[in-house]
Amino acid sequence: MKEERMKILEMLQEGKISAEDTIKLLEALGDGGESEDEDEKEPTGARSRSRRRHRQQTRRRQIHVDMDDLGDNMADIQGEIQDRIRDARETLRASMPRVRRAVKDAMPEVDRIVKEATRSIPDVGKIIRDAMQSIPDAFSDWDVEDAEFSDKEVKKVVESVAVEPGTRLAIRTPKGNIKSEVWEKDEIQIEAKITVEGDNDAAVKEFVEQIEISVIRDAGVLRVHPNIPERKGRDAVRSVNIDFKIHHPEKIDLDVRTSHGNQKLSAIGGAASLHSSHGNIDFDGATGNVWIHQRHGNVEIQGSGGDLSLDSQHGNVTCGTVGGSATLQVQHGNVNSRSIGGNAEVSVKHGCLEVDEVGGNGAIDVRHGPVSVRSFGGNLTLKVGHGPIDVDAVGGNAQITNSHGPIIIHTIGGDFLAENNHGPVDAEEVGGRAVVKTKRGSIHLCNVAGEVVAENSHGSIHLENVTGNISARNQRGTIEIDNPGAAVAVQNNGGSVVVKADQDVAGDYAIQCKEGNVVLMIPESSAVDVQGVVNRGKLRTDLPLSVTGTDGATQTISGKLNGGGANVAIDVSKGKFELHGLPEDILDDVPDDVPDDIPEPPEPPIPPVPPEPPIPPEASTKE
Structure with a gap:
């Protein structure tokens, strides 16, 4: 009875029922003082009305007393709840520092590790510039004047000189x-075609006769160059x-x-030093080292048995x-090497490699151009600006930096x-x-x-099948x-964090995440000690x-x-x-007893040939 009375009073306190309804309900429970039978036996009149008012006042006083009891009970309940909340908060306060300290201790200095790793990438441009200084300059500068013409005179000069194998031409x-x-001859034949053009035929003829082809033999060197008179004004x-x-034997060196002309040179069994300005170089190759200096023209070389410097x-x-080895420095041009x-x-500026x-x-430095390499047997140091990088395989270590372009490496030893x-x-x-850092781009590392x-910013990180420790x-x-x-x-x-452990x-x-969801999936057989805190979020586990x-x-x-x-x-x-x-066991839906060879369905039967329609009788002819 007391519990029912408390429920009625709680309903009154919550405003669900009125005071009059409360009195009626309490009277129905027999909590109104006198019984209804006694009320019915009382006579009517002023005295009766006075008694009823007295009973109602008594009931109201009882309700106030009960409400006071209810308030005291609610205060006790609220105090108990607050005590429990305080205990929970104290527990959380005690546990959160441990968790955060564990996470902090577990996190390495990712930024320092990445900076130290990337700082080790050398200045590729300086390496190549230093290497290119070794290219010899075999000739002095020439003063060449381009002009229009109206008259032309041509003279040919042919001279042959016997040489020893290995002579430098x-x-x-x-x-x-x-x-x-x-x-096949052990001699060099020089055929010169001299063409002079000008405005006066006599002057042109006179000038062409003054030009001589100088052939000078030194110790191991045959020098060929024209002697041209000086022109004034x-x-x-x-x-x-x-x-x-x-025409020359195969075993010579070329210089x-x-x-303002092209070079088309056959393959030789020696070394070569080639210099060209405003013309193309087409060289079949050499068994020795090759040095090439080119301005305003294409270079095509079939091969070099030794080193190549270009x-x-x-x-x-x-x-x-x-x-x-190859040392290549190219500006405003593409490089293709087999x-x-x-x-x-290699250094390439404003071109692809x-x-x-x-x-x-x-050691490669490329600016404003893509890089595509199929295979590196050793270590690779690559620096690119404003261009994509695609490398199939690197046998050793790979140190790569880029800006405004993807880095795609398929295999790194x-x-x-x-x-x-x-x-x-x-x-x-x-x-x-693997130490990887990027901004505004994704990171994807496998195996x-x-x-x-x-480390990333404004981009995703996806790691698959990593054997060692992971810091992200x-x-x-x-x-x-x-x-x-x-x-x-x-x-x-x-951002969100998803970790799925297949083993x-x-x-x-140690996972720390702000303003993002975390999903951790681990095998049920894992032996672990779990400790976690979620602030202003949700926590779910099975x-x-x-x-x-x-x-x-x-x-x-x-x-x-x-067991932990x-x-x-x-x-x-x-x-x-x-x-x-x-x-622990994820069953495959495909049964193991599926036969390898599935028989082909039988061919449908050939339908019978329909009978031929009867031949209509021949029409009778009238005689």
Whole structure:
């Protein structure tokens, strides 16, 4: 009876019923003083009305007394609830520092690690500039004047000189083409075609006769160059052009310089030094070292048995097979190289670089152009600005920086250090550790044998199958980790975190996330100690762990799974945390007894041929 009376009074306090209704309900419970039978027996009149008023006043006083009791009870309940809240808060205050301290201790100095790693990338441009200083300048400058003409005179000069194998042929022309061909004779034949043009026929003829071809033999060197009289002012001679056609044995060295003309040279069994200005170089190759200096023209060399050093401006470069190392410096032109057996030092500005294979190490600097390399046998140091990077395989370590372009490396045998800005970083397989930093681009690393340190801003981080420890930091982007093999330390601000462990947790997990959701999936068989705090969010788990607090306030999760083991520390603020257990056995829906060879369905039967329609009787003819 007392409980029912308390419920009625609670309804009155909550405003669900009026005071009159309360009196009637209490009277129905027999709590109104006198019984209804006694009321009915009382006579009517003034005395009766006075007694009824007295009873009502008594009932109202009783209600006030009951309300006071109810208020006291509610105060006791509220005090008990507040005590429990205070106890929960004290528990949370005691547990949160431990969790946050565990997370803080677990997080490495990602920024310092990345900066130290990327700082080790050398100044590729300086390396190449220093290397290019070794290219010899075989000839002095020529003063060439371009002018219009009306009269022309041509003279040919042919001279042959016996030479020893390995002789160096040094030939130059101020304006004209040079073509060489290999023959079997142990001599060099020089065929010069002298063309003089001007405004006066007599003056042109006189001038062409004064030009001589000088052939000088020194110790191991045959020098060929024209002797041209000096022209004063604007005389009748306006242009002088001297073309050479050379026949020589295969085993010689070439030293060629041209201006305003092309070089087309056959393959030789020696070394070559080629210099050209305002003309193309087409060289079949040499068994020794090759030096090329080119301005305003394309270069095509089939191969070099030794090293190749090339400096080119305003022209494309195509290289075949280089047996040794290659040092290439190109401005305003594209570079295409098939194979470099040794090391490669390459600088390209305002052009693309495409290399099939490099056997040694590579130091590459490219500005405003894409880079595509199929294979590096050694280490790769690559610096690119405003261009995409696509490398199939690096046998050693890879140190790469880029700006405003993606970095895509398919396979790396050693360590991978990469820094990007306004571009993604993607590596499919890394044999060592990986340290990657980017901004406004995604990070995707797969199959990493060592540890991973990844930092991003305004982009996602996705790590798959990492054997070593993982340290990841992000801002305004997601972090997704699949199948980590060791410890995991994650910090994120303004993005979600998803970690899925396909195998038992093998290292400590520390996840800290602000303004983002966290989903952690671990095998049910994992032996871990879980400790987590969620502030102003939600907490959900399907594992047998202790959860305290309510959604939207502060919640904690703690406990041991399978006796405890690796530490799992979680700190989530303004987000939802979900911890799920993965079953040990995930069955495949496809049955194992499916036959490899599925018989083909039988062919449908051939329908019978329909009978031929009867032949109509022949019409009778009238006689």
